[in-house]
Amino acid sequence: MDLNLSPSELGFRDGLRQWLADNLSPHWQADFAKIEGKQAQFEYLRAWQRKVYDGGWAGIAWPKEFGGRGASIIEQVIFTEEMARAGAPNLPGVLGLQLVGPTTITHGTEAQKEQFLRKILSGEEIWCQGFSEPNAGSDLAALRTTATLDGDHFVVNGQKVWTSYGWAADWCELVVRTDPDAPKHKGLTVLLVDMKSPGVDVRPLRQMTGETEFNELFFTDVRVPVANVLGKVNDGWNVAIGTLMHERATLGAGIQIVIRRSFERIVELAKSIGKFTDPITRQKLAQCYADIEVMRLNQMRAYSRMANGGTPGPEGSIQKIFWSELNQRFQQIAQEIMGPYGQLTKGSEYSIDDGIWTYNYLRARGNTIEAGTSEIQRLILGHFVLGLPKSY
């Protein structure tokens, strides 16, 4: 057991810190807040990704031959943590970088790699994922969006939902049913769909927070070239599930830092309004600190296992359950500390931190649902880790 960074890991971290010091404007958040309109804000973030790409920091986990650095899992964690620690803008091409890109590297044809990978790294093309449907959430393999072969094209019809970045995306990694007669996991195929194709309709989906982070996608007779099948026809479940494992494995590292920064802010706030001397508040904050530490340590153990040759596996569900439920407890404690001020939204002169805590409270409600509900995560642990009979 050695929790010190190795000389090369330290070198990696210091190089990144230096690059951030040279390239991340300390007042970017103020600049960003002045930009009007979602599209213009998105272009700002895209320009940031381009800068990251030019600096050689985009897709660091990808193999060198595809423009990455072949970074180790520990270096990926360092990268995610350092970006979060510096408060750097999100990379708008995150789905391409973390999910679609790695899946394309594993399953894609040479032509697909040639066509897509560079543009994913640079942010020139943004990707979304068409996975969930109104009747296929936890039971993803029950999805009904169909694709039927017509000459050298598939013709796609159906509906997808909860599509992050759908409104901004140039391309979609779409899971469709190509064999309606096969058992549900066997008849699926992954298509790479140009979002500008005729018949693609992107509609905003307003969430309980009031924002439209997600979209619904409607596909009506959308023609997709057969050359855009990712992996093999009817092997889509294996292609898609690999992507989801990546999602669960890598999501936590940044979240841990974000929650910690947020926690430090609430401690500071509690001190400033005289609540830190209240023993009940102290207990709750200390418990929250312990939970955040346990989350960090669980992640370090999981990353170390992966670094030793393990692939992201079903144990990722432990992290998912832990951080999502922790964040909900934390947001509740934050609300209790702020009392009636906690309910004030952005724009009120009396609100704390311009109402971000109200937003955080509502947004955390989604944590135990997105990327697999807590219920399905527990069943995954029961079946795939503890070896209990499959119950769903």
Next chain:
Amino acid sequence: MQFGLTDSQILTRNSAREFFSAEYPIAEVRRLCETETAHDIPLWRKTAEQGWCGMTIPEAYGGMGLDLVEVAAAMEEAGRTLVPGPLLAHLTATAAITACASEEHKQQLLPALATGDRIATLAVLEPNPSWDLAAVAVPACEGTKLFVMDAAVTDYIVTLTRDGVFLVDSRGDGVTLTPMPALDTSRKLSAVNYRNAPGLQLATDNSAVQRALDIGTTLLCAEMTGAMQRMLDITVSYVKTRKQFGKPVGAFQLVQALCADMLVATESARSATYFAAYALEQNLPEAQSAVSVAKSYIADAARLTGNNAIQAHGGMGFTWENDIHLYYRRAKAFETAFGDAVFHRERIAQLAL
């Protein structure tokens, strides 16, 4: 960076697993729990011959001088089989002597403790119990210490007083032991009454013993992690075979959720414990808060694990015959030993927030 056991730590863990599971089968543990002391001299000798009693004592004084991560790995295995008797008390007391005694006293005392020829325990709590060293009030060596682990089988009681740390002969003049029957029968508690008891002064104040308390707390956490793992294993194997409505009860989602939460709790306990051991070993600035994180987290996590284990067993879980209650009792005793969750959260608030 590598958060996992090294090859030599794995070797230690494996030999601990082999030894404790072979020598402390549950039938033997049950037999010992029913005795007055939960202590078996031939078994203690065997344990000592393998070096386990001197794990925390430096090699210079005849111990194994293991690093604390290795000791934690060994104690996780001891906890898995619910090793009864004075092992934990002895390791904590020897850590206290190592931390606070003079070179001369260490030379004099530690070798016989390392070989297990002498056994020691640590007396901290008083009738108004607090694990804050500043709350120690008895003079040397006069008054009452309570909840002293396994005192009845020891040779020495390392006694904290307001005049410093004293080594007191457990069977000496002026020392009276009274059993304090308690719910964890694998570890017997005593009230120790001192009436002008002679003692060897090891240190003039208690502050150096804090490290030993932190080590003891961490080893207790390691034991509990092993106990939690065992409760999980027993439960999973039970729900795979117990059938109702024509199928294993483990096929029901509510039962799976009970087990999944035990898994999350157990893995988290393990992460917190090994970090605490590592932080103490490396003398990291956050070592004390890491210990308190582990202790406060595991206090709740162990209770949850015990509750779920019994619940998933149904009526069988509530029987004397089933082993779960032995672990459940240990988990409850764990909660207050070396400071409860409230105590350790307050320590986190002071040290880390």
